[in-house]
Amino acid sequence: MFKEDFPHHNRWVQNxxxxxxxxxxxxxxxxxxxxxxxxxxxxxxxxRASGWRISDIL
Incomplete structure (x- = not known):
């Protein structure tokens, strides 16, 4: 297996x-x-009150 065979995972970036x-x-x-x-x-x-993400609320 080659490195290219594995899926690339995008890392979360604060920006x-x-x-x-x-x-x-x-x-x-x-x-x-x-x-x-x-x-x-x-x-x-x-x-607004919790600051949670929409996915957390729903």
Whole structure:
């Protein structure tokens, strides 16, 4: 077996983390009651309160 035969695993790099801009988060919080469908509202509240990833919340 050659080195090329093994799959290449991408390592997590901190610089690749994508954050939601603060002004977008502020807009979301200001207009949370208008979010549709309304089932998303508890998800957004948990995301903001806990800081978890969406996959953890769902």
């Amino acid at each position: 690749n983390v994508k954050y939601i801009p603060e002004d977008v988060l502020q807009q979301l919080e200001n207009n949370l009651e208008y979010l549709t469908p309304s089932e998303y509202i508890p998800v957004i509240i948990l995301l």
